[in-house]
Structure formats: structure tokens, C-alpha cells
Amino acid sequence: MSLTQIQYFVAVAEEENVTRAARRLHVSQPPLSRQLLKLEDELGAALFDRAAAGDKRMQLSPEGRTFLEHARRILAEVEAAEQSVKTSGGLRGT
Template structure:
């Protein structure tokens, strides 16, 4: 499972639409759809219901979204921490 797959999942979950999520991530739809399919395959469960108008989270997707957002927040915090430490070392 890659960070890119998690970011893709969160974008689709929040937009409820692959096209809008692809634009948000500066991707085209085919690679974004592949990210979602790969993630679902790895997790062994469908995360979305594909509808005529977009995507709707299934219960497994709703459960994963909580963790996915937490993972992204932790990665963001780690990046900020490292940049802060690196900034302190180069200026001190």
C-alpha cells in the first residue's frame, strides 16, 4: 500500500467522483482508478459503490477513511517535524 494510494482514496472519498478527485490530484482518471482498484485489491474489500453519478463509500470505505486521514495527518506532522529539526540544525 502506498501513500499515493491512500491520498487517492481520500480524494475520491471526499469528492465522491473520480473526475473531480483526479483534477484535485492533478492526475487523469485512469491512473486514479487504478490506485483505487489496487487499494481495494490489497485490502480485500470494495471501498466504493460505483454509481452512475460518481462514487459512494461503502461501510469498509467509511471505516478505512478514518484511518487514511489519520495516516496522512501523521505523515504531514512527521514532515513538519523533520523540516523543523533540519532548519534548526542549519541555522544554529
């Protein structure tokens, strides 16, 4: 699992559409699709409900919904970590 995968996942979860999420992330659709599958594989669970025939939306599965909450927390924490260092360290140098 990587931070990139987590970001990708969140974007797709929010857009409910891989292609749109890809645009938002400035990557192309296939890599995004692949990372999603890889993440699901690593976790051993389907994060999306693709089988929803007739509906094109990438809807979150129950596991997906659970994971989404954690994913957001992780990304928030990462950002906090960056900020904390940049704030404390950024004051001194030129």
C-alpha cells in the same frame, strides 16, 4: 498499499467523483481509477459502492468509511513527521 493510494482514496472519497478528484490531484483519471481498484484488491474489500445504479456518485461502502478515518490519520501523521524533522533540523544550516 502506498501513501499515494491513500491520498488518492481520500480525494475520491471527498469528491465522490473520480474525474474531479483527478483534477484536484493533478493526475489523469485512469491512473486514479486503477490505483483505487488496486487498493481495494489489496485490502480485499470494496471501498466504494459503484453498483448503486442510477447514481453516478462514488459512494463509500461501510468498509470505505472505516478506512477513510484511518487514511486521514495516516496522512496527518505523515505530515506531522515531516514537519517535526524540518522544524528541528531546519534551523541550523545556511
